[in-house]
Amino acid sequence: MSIKSLLAAASLAALASAAQADVKVGMITTLSGGGASLGIDTRDGFLLGMQGADGVEIVIEDDQRKPDVAVQIADKMIQSDKVDVLTGIVWSNLAMAVVPSATAQGKFYLSTNAAPAQLAGKGCHPNYFAVSYQNDNLHEAAGAFAKSEGYANPFIMAPNYPAGHDSLNGFKRFFGGELAGEVYTQLGQTDYAAEIAQIRASGADSVFFFLPGGMGISFLKQYAGSGVDLPVLGPAFSFDQAILQAVGDAALGVKNGSNWSKDLDVPANADFVSAFQAEYGRLPSLYAAYGYDTAHLLRSALDTAEPSDADAFRAALKSADFDSVRGKFSFDTNQHPIQDIYIREVVKEGDIYTNKIVATAIKDRSSAYVDDCAMK
Amino acid sequence: MSPVLLAEQILNGLQSGVMLFLMAAGLTLIFGVMGLVNLAHGSLFMVGAFAAAAVAGATGSFLLALVAALAAAAGAGAIVEVLVIRRLYARDHLDQVLATFALILIFSEGTRWLFGSFPLYLDIPPWLAGTVMLPGGIEYPAYRLALIAVGLVVAAGLWWLNARTRLGIQIRAGENDREMIAALGVDIGRLYTLVFAIGAALAGLAGALVGPIQSVQVGMGEPVLILAFVVIVIGGIGSIKGALVGGLLVGLTDTLGRLVLPELFALITDASGAATLGSAFASMAIYILMAGVLIWRPTGLFGARA
Numbered sequence: 001m002s003i004k005s006l007l008a009a010a011s012l013a014a015l016a017s018a019a020q021a022d023v024k025v026g027m028i029t030t031l032s033g034g035g036a037s038l039g040i041d042t043r044d045g046f047l048l049g050m051q052g053a054d055g056v057e058i059v060i061e062d063d064q065r066k067p068d069v070a071v072q073i074a075d076k077m078i079q080s081d082k083v084d085v086l087t088g089i090v091w092s093n094l095a096m097a098v099v100p101s102a103t104a105q106g107k108f109y110l111s112t113n114a115a116p117a118q119l120a121g122k123g124c125h126p127n128y129f130a131v132s133y134q135n136d137n138l139h140e141a142a143g144a145f146a147k148s149e150g151y152a153n154p155f156i157m158a159p160n161y162p163a164g165h166d167s168l169n170g171f172k173r174f175f176g177g178e179l180a181g182e183v184y185t186q187l188g189q190t191d192y193a194a195e196i197a198q199i200r201a202s203g204a205d206s207v208f209f210f211l212p213g214g215m216g217i218s219f220l221k222q223y224a225g226s227g228v229d230l231p232v233l234g235p236a237f238s239f240d241q242a243i244l245q246a247v248g249d250a251a252l253g254v255k256n257g258s259n260w261s262k263d264l265d266v267p268a269n270a271d272f273v274s275a276f277q278a279e280y281g282r283l284p285s286l287y288a289a290y291g292y293d294t295a296h297l298l299r300s301a302l303d304t305a306e307p308s309d310a311d312a313f314r315a316a317l318k319s320a321d322f323d324s325v326r327g328k329f330s331f332d333t334n335q336h337p338i339q340d341i342y343i344r345e346v347v348k349e350g351d352i353y354t355n356k357i358v359a360t361a362i363k364d365r366s367s368a369y370v371d372d373c374a375m376k
Numbered sequence: 377m378s379p380v381l382l383a384e385q386i387l388n389g390l391q392s393g394v395m396l397f398l399m400a401a402g403l404t405l406i407f408g409v410m411g412l413v414n415l416a417h418g419s420l421f422m423v424g425a426f427a428a429a430a431v432a433g434a435t436g437s438f439l440l441a442l443v444a445a446l447a448a449a450a451g452a453g454a455i456v457e458v459l460v461i462r463r464l465y466a467r468d469h470l471d472q473v474l475a476t477f478a479l480i481l482i483f484s485e486g487t488r489w490l491f492g493s494f495p496l497y498l499d500i501p502p503w504l505a506g507t508v509m510l511p512g513g514i515e516y517p518a519y520r521l522a523l524i525a526v527g528l529v530v531a532a533g534l535w536w537l538n539a540r541t542r543l544g545i546q547i548r549a550g551e552n553d554r555e556m557i558a559a560l561g562v563d564i565g566r567l568y569t570l571v572f573a574i575g576a577a578l579a580g581l582a583g584a585l586v587g588p589i590q591s592v593q594v595g596m597g598e599p600v601l602i603l604a605f606v607v608i609v610i611g612g613i614g615s616i617k618g619a620l621v622g623g624l625l626v627g628l629t630d631t632l633g634r635l636v637l638p639e640l641f642a643l644i645t646d647a648s649g650a651a652t653l654g655s656a657f658a659s660m661a662i663y664i665l666m667a668g669v670l671i672w673r674p675t676g677l678f679g680a681r682a
Contacts, residue, residue: 032484033595036493160655168648182647183638184655188599190590193388193520194631200515201381214495217591225500225517225589227507246497246591 022055023307025298026077027088028070028098029112031062034188034214037242038090038287039063042112044280045288046088048272049295056302059083065090065188067097074098078105084307085110087294090287092116092135092163093187103127108307108317110298112290116162117169120336121372127310129317130336131297132290133259134367135163136170138235141257141341141361142208143174146233153180155204155230157195159215160184167210167235173368180204185211192219196226206230212237217246224250236260236355239346240285244353251353254346259337260289260326261344261357268323283354289325296322332366334373341365383514385635386628391520393627394527398582399600400607400619401534402575408614409550409571412461413469415476417579417604418597419483424449424580425587425596426487429496438501442584449580450573452483457572462565480598488594495591498584523585530578531620538616547571551614606662610669612679621677626662633661 027046030039043060050056059081063070070089077083086102087110089095095114102109103125115130146154156171156179158164164184172179180202183195199207207230211219216238223232224247236258244251262273262283272292276284284292300322305312320331330338341362344355403417427448432441456479464472504519538544546567549557558564583597590596607626611618638654645653669677 031493032488034495034591034593036594037495040493160652160659165652179647182651184651186655186659190586190596190599191392193391193517194385194634197381197384197388198635200384201378214591214593217495218589221500221591222517222589225505225507225519227515227517242494246495248497 023057023085023302024081024083025050025056025058025085025087026074026081026083027058027060028063028073028077028086028094029060029088030065030090031060032064034190035065035090035212037285038113038213038240039088041241041285041287042088042090042291045276045284045291046112046295047291048276048279048288049292050299053295053299053302060088063089063094065094067094070094071097071101074102078102078107084108085298087298088112088291089114091161091187092166093161095119096162099128100125106310108310108313110294110317112294113287114163115336117166117369118162120334120367121369122374124334124373124375126314126335126375128335129297129331131294132337133339134336134369135166136173136368137259137339137341137365138237138257139167139170139208139210140174140365140368141343142233142235142255143171143176144361145255145257145343145359146171146175146206146208147177149206151175151177151206151231153178153204154206154208155179155181155183155199155202156208157183157185158210159187159189161187164210170368171208174362185215187215189215190218192222193226195219196223196228199230200226200228204230207232209234209238212240213242216240216243220247220250236286236344239344239355240287241283241354242285244346244355248353249348251346252348255358256344256346256355257341257361258286258344258355258357259339259341260286261342261355263356264326264342266325266327269325269327272325283352293322293324293326293329296324328364332370333375334367334370335375336367336370338364338366380512380514381635383510383512384516385631387514387516387520387524389628389631390624391524391527391627392631393624394524394531395582395586395623396600396603396607396626397527397620397623398530398578398585399604400611400623401530401616402578403601403604404608404611404614404616404619405547406572406575407608409547410461410465410568412464413472413476414461414575415473415601416456416479416483417575418601419480420449420453420576420579421583421597421600422483422487422594423452424583425498425592426491426496426583427580428584428587429498429592430491432498433496438504438588441498442581445580445584446577449583450577452580453576454569454573456576457569461572462568465568484594491594493594495593498587498592500588519588526585530581531616534616543570603662606666608676610666610676612673612676614680615676615678618676618678625665629661629665630658633658637661 061073085108092114111130120134158167239256301316304316342357343359345358424445428441428445431444500519607622611622637658641650641653
């Protein structure tokens with residue numbers, strides 16, 4: 001991966017003309033294996049958002065979705081690259097391994113994705129900002145939707161890692177009813193035959209699942225061929241651009257909870273979607289949108305303060321003075337967003353499978369853990 | 377737990393077991409005959425899957441895709457054997473691990489360079505799509521049944537190859553005494569290349585067969601490789617019979633563990649806690665099985681007695 005990161009750093013250095021790089025950003029994300037499409041979109045969205053930023057150097061490394069690798073990279077970035085700001089981690093178990101020690105060393109961490117409950121409540125930190133959401137949010141929207149649709153006993157399923165627990169907790173918080181079954185799978189699992197058999201035997205009337213990246217592709221393809229015909233729903237992660245193209249018709253009409261969609265009617269979003277397509281030749285996913293927003297938040301803060309002046313930089317971040325692709329955006333006291341969460345539907349536009357917004361599930365949603373955070 | 381669910385899970389266990397057998401058979405053959413620890417076996421699995429996805433995408437034929445997977449994996453195996461592996465037979469296992477680990481990185485980056493980082497799609501052929509109704513009211517995907525059948529046919533074929541053909545005699549002789557069969561006029565270099573290609577083809581076949589139910593992506597081989605090593609340790613290194621029995625044991629333990637353990641924990645804790653604990657223990661089940669087998673039989677179930 002070092003060649004790729006060198007190239008990225010070099011191209012950005014070139015973009016920044018001959019300006020002295022005085023702020024260094026370290027991006028740790030997943031660029032290989034079953035979660036690669038998430039990290040690649042995060043990186044590409046972030047780099048698009050940073051285009052034309054003067055005096056910022058970006059180093060990018062692949063964490064391979066392994067917590068130990070992520071910790072090594074973070075140590076190297078903090079101690080030898082001397083970065084000021086870290087960002088980019090996709091997976092919550094990796095975030096739990098990296099973020100507390102990075103913020104304790106005085107570095108800023110801006111989350112482009114992972115935002116586990118632990119870091120939103122008791123473990124909140126003045127140098128940690130979740131730009132994406134709090135993990136539970138999109139699942140809460142799906143839970144609220146399942147309740148409004150009158151589903152009586154959904155079967156719910158997520159991988160056994162921090163975001164998986166947040167997922168099922170979030171769904172249950174807003175659904176509130178009986179469950180036909182609750183299953184945790186392995187992170188990175190590729191064969192779901194055993195779980196599908198359990199769904200078939202459970203007597204459920206619907207299936208809620210949170211399986212991002214390659215896991216979602218495997219599950220949906222196997223589900224489509226299993227003869228089980230229950231309606232499925234989930235968070236946007238289970239139906240992102242990469243998953244939809246692989247799954248195809250089987251996902252049409254599926255509802256999912258999201259805080260972003262490419263058809264969200266916000267000027268900044270229209271600019272982002274067309275710039276992303278022009279730059280990379282594909283539709284952006286929500287990971288790219290979070291990466292892009294994180295870049296703009298960072299730039300808005302850098303316009304007023306340097307990371308070396310930690311208090312001023314923190315205040316600038318907290319004011320969230322940037323045009324989010326999600327429109328209305330502000331930070332709650334635990335430095336997680338307050339934002340609207342929508343329900344999207346999977347549709348086909350030409351040959352491309354994508355999502356469109358059909359309803360607003362929860363307005364101005366913060367997070368369930370905000371009162372556990374000591375910051376006021 | 378209903379009998380239908382249990383029966384379906386046993387079929388699922390068999391299916392994952394025979395796929396593991398295809399991987400483990402090649403691995404154990406290569407280890408048995410040449411004494412080589414081949415970490416790059418997972419990459420050959422990936423090569424098979426990618427070749428199948430590429431050919432299925434271009435021609436729309438699943439059978440052609442299978443042929444392409446076999447040819448690509450066997451070809452890649454033979455080339456790697458001649459260029460790299462051949463130099464490693466006399467070295468110790470640590471050197472072999474180092475060199476074949478390097479091969480994993482080369483294969484992964486090469487595949488990423490050719491196909492990109494996004495997963496490819498390989499669809500179940502229409503004539504195997506959907507489900508079939510088995511006696512007893514078990515509804516089961518036709519494709520997975522076909523996988524079980526293919527795995528068992530390959531197992532029978534390998535037994536025939538090993539026990540009834542001249543090549544099989546040479547392979548078994550090579551396992552016992554490689555200097556002696558060289559002295560008897562067998563071209564040992566050619567035999568090694570051939571065995572390596574057969575092992576690679578089996579891995580490629582497994583990759584191509586698994587491709588339609590999972591996603592075809594860089595790095596897909598390594599998780600399977602770890603399981604395949606568990607299988608050959610349980611079955612006994614060098615034994616094809618051991619690979620079959622080990623594969624089925626691991627497949628069944630893994631699948632049934634994921635079903636039964638959460639239910640067991642539900643007796644002592646609430647549903648959510650049981651799901652978490654059950655999942656955590658289910659992921660350990662096959663390693664506990666391996667430890668148990670090693671205590672009982674240190675050389676594996678069918679391993680040669682030391």
